[in-house]
Amino acid sequence: MRRGALRGSQDTEAAVPRNDPRTAQTEDHEEDRRRQGNHSPADEGLVARQPYLPPATQPIRALVWAIHLVLPVIGLWLLLATPDLNVKWQDNISHFWLILAVAGVNVVLGTMIGQASARRADARLLLVSLVFLSTAGFFLIHGLTTPKVIVQGPNYGFELSQPVGLLVASVFAFVSALPLGERAARAVLGAQAWLRGGLVLLLLGWTAASLLPDLTPLSARPPEHGAGLGGLELLGVALYAVATALMFQLHRRRPAAMLISLVTAYALLAEATAAGMSHLNWHLSWWLWHVLLTLAFLFVAYSAHLQFRREGSSAGLFDAVALAATVQRIRDEYEDALEELVGHLRRRADSRVPVATRLAGKFGLTEGQAAVLDRAGEALADEREVSERLAALVELGNRARVGLPERELLTQGLERVRRAYGDVRVALVSDGRITLGSGEYGARDFSGDGPVRLGATVVHPLTVKGRLAGALEVPVGRTRQDEALAATLASQLSISLENARLYRELSTLFRQYMSPDVANALLADPRTAALGGELVELTALFADLKGFTSFSERATPGEIVEMLNRYHSAAVPLVLGNGGTIVQFVGDALLALFNAPARQADHATAAARAALAMQEAAERIAGGTPGYPRFRIGINTGLALVGNIGSPELRGFNAMGDCVNVAARLEGIAEPGTVVIGQSTLDQIGPGALVRPLGGLSLKGKQQPVHAYVLTRLP
Numbered sequence: 001m002r003r004g005a006l007r008g009s010q011d012t013e014a015a016v017p018r019n020d021p022r023t024a025q026t027e028d029h030e031e032d033r034r035r036q037g038n039h040s041p042a043d044e045g046l047v048a049r050q051p052y053l054p055p056a057t058q059p060i061r062a063l064v065w066a067i068h069l070v071l072p073v074i075g076l077w078l079l080l081a082t083p084d085l086n087v088k089w090q091d092n093i094s095h096f097w098l099i100l101a102v103a104g105v106n107v108v109l110g111t112m113i114g115q116a117s118a119r120r121a122d123a124r125l126l127l128v129s130l131v132f133l134s135t136a137g138f139f140l141i142h143g144l145t146t147p148k149v150i151v152q153g154p155n156y157g158f159e160l161s162q163p164v165g166l167l168v169a170s171v172f173a174f175v176s177a178l179p180l181g182e183r184a185a186r187a188v189l190g191a192q193a194w195l196r197g198g199l200v201l202l203l204l205g206w207t208a209a210s211l212l213p214d215l216t217p218l219s220a221r222p223p224e225h226g227a228g229l230g231g232l233e234l235l236g237v238a239l240y241a242v243a244t245a246l247m248f249q250l251h252r253r254r255p256a257a258m259l260i261s262l263v264t265a266y267a268l269l270a271e272a273t274a275a276g277m278s279h280l281n282w283h284l285s286w287w288l289w290h291v292l293l294t295l296a297f298l299f300v301a302y303s304a305h306l307q308f309r310r311e312g313s314s315a316g317l318f319d320a321v322a323l324a325a326t327v328q329r330i331r332d333e334y335e336d337a338l339e340e341l342v343g344h345l346r347r348r349a350d351s352r353v354p355v356a357t358r359l360a361g362k363f364g365l366t367e368g369q370a371a372v373l374d375r376a377g378e379a380l381a382d383e384r385e386v387s388e389r390l391a392a393l394v395e396l397g398n399r400a401r402v403g404l405p406e407r408e409l410l411t412q413g414l415e416r417v418r419r420a421y422g423d424v425r426v427a428l429v430s431d432g433r434i435t436l437g438s439g440e441y442g443a444r445d446f447s448g449d450g451p452v453r454l455g456a457t458v459v460h461p462l463t464v465k466g467r468l469a470g471a472l473e474v475p476v477g478r479t480r481q482d483e484a485l486a487a488t489l490a491s492q493l494s495i496s497l498e499n500a501r502l503y504r505e506l507s508t509l510f511r512q513y514m515s516p517d518v519a520n521a522l523l524a525d526p527r528t529a530a531l532g533g534e535l536v537e538l539t540a541l542f543a544d545l546k547g548f549t550s551f552s553e554r555a556t557p558g559e560i561v562e563m564l565n566r567y568h569s570a571a572v573p574l575v576l577g578n579g580g581t582i583v584q585f586v587g588d589a590l591l592a593l594f595n596a597p598a599r600q601a602d603h604a605t606a607a608a609r610a611a612l613a614m615q616e617a618a619e620r621i622a623g624g625t626p627g628y629p630r631f632r633i634g635i636n637t638g639l640a641l642v643g644n645i646g647s648p649e650l651r652g653f654n655a656m657g658d659c660v661n662v663a664a665r666l667e668g669i670a671e672p673g674t675v676v677i678g679q680s681t682l683d684q685i686g687p688g689a690l691v692r693p694l695g696g697l698s699l700k701g702k703q704q705p706v707h708a709y710v711l712t713r714l715p
Helices: 027-036 041-049 059-081 092-120 123-144 156-177 182-190 192-211 233-253 257-278 284-311 324-347 355-363 367-399 406-421 482-513 516-524 548-554 557-577 603-622 658-669 679-685
Strands: 425-428 434-436 439-441 452-454 457-464 467-475 532-546 581-586 589-594 630-646 651-656 675-678 690-697 706-713
Touching: 092 123, 092 284, 092 324, 123 156, 123 182, 123 192, 123 284, 156 192, 156 233, 156 257, 182 192, 233 257, 257 284, 367 406, 367 482, 406 425, 406 482, 425 434, 434 467, 457 482, 467 482, 532 548, 532 557, 532 603, 532 651, 532 658, 548 557, 557 581, 557 589, 557 603, 581 651, 589 603, 603 630, 603 675, 603 679, 603 706, 630 658, 630 679, 658 675, 658 706, 675 679, 679 706
Parallel strands: 630 675
Antiparallel strands: 425 467, 434 439, 452 457, 457 467, 532 589, 532 630, 581 589, 630 651, 675 706, 690 706
């Protein structure tokens, strides 16, 4: 599994994968995601330019969501603009118990978010928990100071507790929506004791000041028109509005039901702050901000309830709200759990307890999550097994190089295959039988080319041209695709064997009809057979048998062929052994090239060495027999056009040029048993060669005399 897919600056919010088990999403979003498909990391740039719209931000749903938020504002405006509608309804006891119930729910919610913050060490969750705890605390004080329940009449504490609580919470909400960097997050977490302690002290002090008579002005009776914060409520509205916008942007990048609920809660808290500025106590506009506060808390509580039902645990209810660094850390934990799970599954540990169940305690998984993870791990382990085996097949195909002996080819291939398939064994036919670990096999054991099944293994035949060449034994049973992959492996090995044998046959055939250098070039790259050529400096060696015509007149055809084969059998290895390429046999004559097609630094010396060795071999063949043919050899060095000459239907490797023609002319004037070389060849051999000058020769086709020498010994 690729690690660090979301790593980067912690100042930038990273997107949680939409299939993350801890990501809270609506069922509609899941359906939309399945229709649109997952984006790969390579598509993230495109997604950034054309962001995916989660359900709450799709046009129709966004409109419905906006209407729900706008309706309370319209209702507040109607109530304030139409006094007849804004009737007064005072029920102190109902107000008291309503506030206590809602505040209690909010305290539980804030406490759960605070526990998630401690568990994840996340600054944003800490700040969100303080938003709910501060509003809950001051809302509770507002309920406790309800007139004629605990205190006799209204006081400043009753009037101001909720505006102050909303203002304090707006600061926490604004900071919680910021993309906190690593340093800022550490600072917030480092100050959490001061933040929590300061909030508790503020709530306790406000409660005492509001409930204890004559302790502070908060217990005094407010004016008839009500008390407020002198316009500071507008600051709270602005902070909530900014926090709502920032959280909504986060939701667009990281769609989650909990995030959209938090966005809605912040928007409702802003509206509640604005509604509380009317100071018309016990009127419908006054009750409206109570309703808005209640809805803000219930939205988040309901999302938490849905998430709990979906996951069966409270461990990850608020993970979608966390900072990017925390999200990445959580994802890494899941990857570690899955990696460990896959490792256990691939080892197939002997235990009746599911592997995920054994890991549940380590990673805090519920029973339902462990069961899902167990199934996911099984599927992932199988997928990895299949992927590794497919990769082994690809690598085996890449390693099936032509020219390798069969056993070397199989040995190299099986080194990689065994790492993916397990204890794979291969054997080739020997004396009609194949011996493997599971026994001996013959052609009759594989009816219809099908495999032999032996419990946890299958034995597949390896065939070449429809005939049994060997067998492959593969363990199966680890994944559902094992038998199909084993058959594919057997097919791949059969193809590799057939290619190796075909190459060996072609190589033998080529080398019997052409020089090894030309054959190697054609086998390595068939494009070298294309018509055309290049200008190369080379040394040409012409040789023929002087006296061959007269010998042919008195000898039988069988004797002629035998004599030619004896001479050529002696000459060819000497030419090839010195790096030459034989390009022509014409009766008793041959043409060899040095430095083409294979390059040689000392091609002139190599040609001269081959020629002298050929003359020594010819003397041994003749054995002093009168009238027996002798080699005469001509050698010359120079530029020539080398390449494939002929037609698309038939072509041959050859050389054309003046240096080749001169070599042929020198061979024509040479005496039997001698080697005649041109001036250019002698210049390259060097001064140490023992030669006898022939002077300037007038050769056919040459206007200028050609200086030639009889070579008798090399330095």
